[in-house]
Amino acid sequence: MENITIIDRIRDFIKHFGWPRIIIGLFLLTLFVMAPFVGVNINTSLSDTLNRFGMNCVMVLAMVPMIHSGCGLNFGLPLGIIAGLLGGTLAIEFNFIGPTSFLMAMIFATPFAVIFGWGYGKLLNKVKGGEMMIATYVGFSSVAFMCMMWLLLPYSNPTMVWGYTGRGLRTTISTEGYYLHVLNDFLAIRIGEHFVFPTGMFLLFALLAFVIWAFLHSKKGTAMTAVGSNPVFARACGIDIDKTRILSVILSTWLGAIGILVYQQSFGFIQLYMGPFFMALPAVSAILIGGASVNKASITNVIVGTFLFQGILTMTPSVMNSVIQTDMSEVIRIVVSNGMILYALTRKTEATR
């Protein structure tokens, strides 16, 4: 009897967790096991994986509100990222330094995220059924538009503008001296020489994830899920569908803005111009790999998906590189990341209505 229950429990777990995640998880585990044998430092790898997880998870979390309200996957993430970039550059422009600059960046980014999200939401309400295609191009076109604006906006802080003309922002701006590693170093735990646990980054993610989770348990959040599940039902229950959707888009956009700030403080650079262009796809893929579908997603999907996606992305190049003894890491990284995206997008239709 005991045996049967254990097997049943395993079977339940597999059913619940899903084969794709188990296979990818096993693959990741294999990479970790192989790492020491091919001369890759396991501590560094683990540390890198956690770091990348922390960098990306808020942007993956930005998928959740829109999925819940039935707006589909947030391919328009670049719009939120642009709000974050504006916040970050403004904080630097006004010469806030250290942790204050990060806080100010978040504060400056918020009104932009709200305004952008509101307009983006209005637009998505006009194209119900085709949100994801439109969202993709909202992302692309906003990036192109901002390419002009970065040159034209009257920024003057010498650390950000082109040296030779004194105007227009540079393509990459260092966050050093401003908010570089403010979260990474907050209460960071160092074990040995190579392993650092970026506590602050995880704490911020935990806080944001908790807020979203709590929101989805509130009256408004429940309404949001119902709008995504069956808009006609929600309307018959007296819910203003358009407003609920706009709220979800604003939330997603704001999370995208915060997400890029978290990314930058760890990465060390603000990437302007074409930087946000390809940021949406990895985030979309991560949440799909985490088991979300176009209209159902949970915080667990975010955590599992980001960990698997970023884990594979960190580990495959370093392990493969060591195996074949040439420096192909960039090529392998591109092949793996796009392969994962391709895989994830083929999963997209699964579990849709």
Add this chain to the structure above:
Amino acid sequence: MKDKKIPLLEMKNISKDFSGNQVLNDINFSIQKGEILGLVGENGAGKSTLMKILFGMDEIRTTGGYGGQVIIKGEVVNFNSSLDALEKGIGMVHQEFSLLPDFSAAENIVLNREPLKPSIMSELFGDRMNSLNRDEIDAIAKTSIEKLGISLDTSMKVSSMPVGHKQFTEIARELSKDAKGETNPIELLVLDEPTAVLSEKEADSLLIAMRKLAKQGIAMIFISHRLNEIIDVCDTMMVMRDGLIIKHIPIEGVNVQDIARWMVGRNVSNSSKPREFDYTDKPTILDIQKLWVDMPGETVKNVSLEVKKGEILGIGGMAGQGKLGIPNGVMGLYQSGGKVVFDGKELLLNNPRSLLDAGLAFVSEDRRGVGLLLDESLEWNVAFTAMQVQDKYLKKYLKGFMTWRDSKAIEEVTQKYIDQLEIKCTSSKQKAKELSGGNQQKICLAKAFALEPKLLFVSEPTRGIDIGAKALVLESLRKYNRELGTTIVIISSELEELRAICDRIAIVTDGKIEGILEASKPSEDFGLLMIGQKVEEAI
């Protein structure tokens, strides 16, 4: 006398479970050449599963196959698809039509088995360039239609046919499948609720055609919810309930009440007592004036109607005349105009929220589209509207700034209605889409009850659900009205049902109220109203 002969079809010890849920249990029956077997049972009794096993549908194999044997003319068979079944001479006529609307009857009948003739092109490019042999197509179609003993224009396009002719076309197609001698002639035909979509007259001619086919030696399994038809046409009948065969007897001497009783396993009182409720001295709770509703297919042009407090008002009429538009318009689901006064206050139309706030509730006829969150749990479905509109089942923090779903309260209320309405489900966490139609309808009712409305619109509450569930749904509405004094407006196509439960019935014709009669008036009066003839004494 037929005992010695080998039966045409025999199903022996058939059993089937879906992941532990036993849906068929030791089914044994046989059918002879030329016999018409009536198969009745509530939704979920196992009829369709049994037929799926007979036809070797994928669904059966992918869920672990079945137990027992299917024997055709003494030979054990195991079909892998309905094509295999066809080869053995078993055909099926589906409830939904699978016809190409822009093809003629003849073309549909021979579809994918068209007789061909060679042409110059095929000499040059091979058989794929053969052209159709129109004469033979017509001949095949005519022969099979003749077998049915009906007249049907073979060149008529399906899209312009009345629904009855479509049904005949389907049957003719099944019958024609032996025309080229490639398969055995059709010997057994399964008809799955063929009359459900037909008018009475069309159904009659179908029954006549069935008898004709039986005389030619074709056996039939006839599935229907219309018990009178079963009695009229069948030789034997079989009642299924909960995966068992309850009765398998010759039809002689059986009456509708018997069948109904066997089906539901309890007494169905056909003549429930009419209500004793005097609405005349009650105040008007809902006053609809000059309402128009732009609902596609159910346009309301000019409806004025007064609903008295505490009554059960029926709204009947033919399909497409606008009866469904009334609740949908009043509840703001479709664009509407006019004046609606509820409880002394004029309501804001086209705004579902304001109507819910006023104390109205609506159970939609479109269960799956409007009524349910199919992908969510029963708890969500029951509690959602009440939560959003009336702030029920919420915990509040920080002076109402933070709200939190009270999952315990939600579970309790759902469980209460599951017990009260006898909803069959594994738990209150089950997803709504996994329930059967009747149980889904009960969830819709529970959702409306949870709102504790002053006035409840119920649209087509019994559409597509079986006898047992029907009785329960109607009884629960009655009980709700009796115990809480809630005014109920029921919109239904089934006049008899309205007459059984309502105090008075309004008949809608051409987007207007044609007349309002007391439910006790004879059905003929209502019939006259439906075809647009005023009855003098209409009130």
